[in-house]
Amino acid sequence: MIVDRFGRQFQNLRVSLTAACNYACTYCVPNGKKLQPAEAELDAEQLLRAVRLLVDGAGIEKLRITGGEPLLSKKFETFVRGVSELELKDTAITTNGQLLPKYMPLLEEIGFKRLNISLDTLDAKKFRSIARSGDLETVLRGIEMACDVGMKVKINMVPLKTANFDQVLPLLDYCLDRGIELRFIELMNMGHLKLSDQYERDFVSLDMLLATIRSKYEVEPITAAYDSTSLRYEVVGRGIFGVIANESEPFCRSCSRLRLSSNGHLYGCLSNTKNYDLSPLLTKPYPLALNELQGVLTSALGDKQSIAFTGETTVMKFIGG
Numbered sequence: 001m002i003v004d005r006f007g008r009q010f011q012n013l014r015v016s017l018t019a020a021c022n023y024a025c026t027y028c029v030p031n032g033k034k035l036q037p038a039e040a041e042l043d044a045e046q047l048l049r050a051v052r053l054l055v056d057g058a059g060i061e062k063l064r065i066t067g068g069e070p071l072l073s074k075k076f077e078t079f080v081r082g083v084s085e086l087e088l089k090d091t092a093i094t095t096n097g098q099l100l101p102k103y104m105p106l107l108e109e110i111g112f113k114r115l116n117i118s119l120d121t122l123d124a125k126k127f128r129s130i131a132r133s134g135d136l137e138t139v140l141r142g143i144e145m146a147c148d149v150g151m152k153v154k155i156n157m158v159p160l161k162t163a164n165f166d167q168v169l170p171l172l173d174y175c176l177d178r179g180i181e182l183r184f185i186e187l188m189n190m191g192h193l194k195l196s197d198q199y200e201r202d203f204v205s206l207d208m209l210l211a212t213i214r215s216k217y218e219v220e221p222i223t224a225a226y227d228s229t230s231l232r233y234e235v236v237g238r239g240i241f242g243v244i245a246n247e248s249e250p251f252c253r254s255c256s257r258l259r260l261s262s263n264g265h266l267y268g269c270l271s272n273t274k275n276y277d278l279s280p281l282l283t284k285p286y287p288l289a290l291n292e293l294q295g296v297l298t299s300a301l302g303d304k305q306s307i308a309f310t311g312e313t314t315v316m317k318f319i320g321g
């Protein structure tokens, strides 16, 4: 496998099924307009072929299905059935949970085990003002259904100073009570945030977050896997939470992620707009495609930042959050 001078290689693949989303979160898209599918999105079979190539050619072991909102895509069922047959070490979905009640029977039937559900608040009014769509009760019902069938659920929250900072402790309590790992994601300076002062206004640092949690709980750091993007902490005697501290504790040095967009473009780094169109490889004989893929992977690995995330005007939804 291809390895760079920091010992990094691609092991984790994030596949964006569609750029479209049924939310329009304030920190993800500008002006409240929901994002639409990207031009020339690949169908489920083409995306599965690309995934197979990347598993064989890059040594991908873990796959995350994301978007946009993956459950919104008509490809979802075919794709999720296809990847569940690949027998990877780990397969997970990142979803806003709005369509989870509809898809739980399918996920249960194929034995799907891991879900990350994005939830920024337990307050219905704040929910509507951040997501600018959707319904809190439906997400909570989806979370309960997933927990009831024994899925491993994590909740992702992006704390924002001006919008939901008062929700840090209520959400942590909600998760601790249910044995769910809450993961706080530091706001990333990308997309439209780079073009205004919204990032400076809303960014919540790791220190600020920990101080708030420590105002109520005893908190101890615990070790996380080498290539984990998440710092992990124990609320003593109660449970675990994580922090993806892109800014406060950058993890670029051990990043093993590769991203495939819904129109078949490969991105080696979230902080870099460079990308490589895989669609021409999908119609070539498999051994030839595998061979040509090596050059693409070398370039994509070279696109990774060496130290810290520096932000980009790419929009997370296009390239898979």
Ligand code: SAM
Binding pocket: 021, 027, 028, 066, 067, 068, 069, 070, 094, 095, 096, 116, 117, 118, 156, 157, 158, 185, 186, 187, 188, 189, 190, 193, 316, 317, 320, 321
């Ligand atoms: N629609 C799905 C969902 O909501 O989970 C998957 C895609 S969404 C882009 C993936 C994650 O990225 C969500 O947890 C969202 O909160 C997070 N996200 C989006 N923009 C972000 C930003 N600027 N900084 C930090 N996290 C962000």
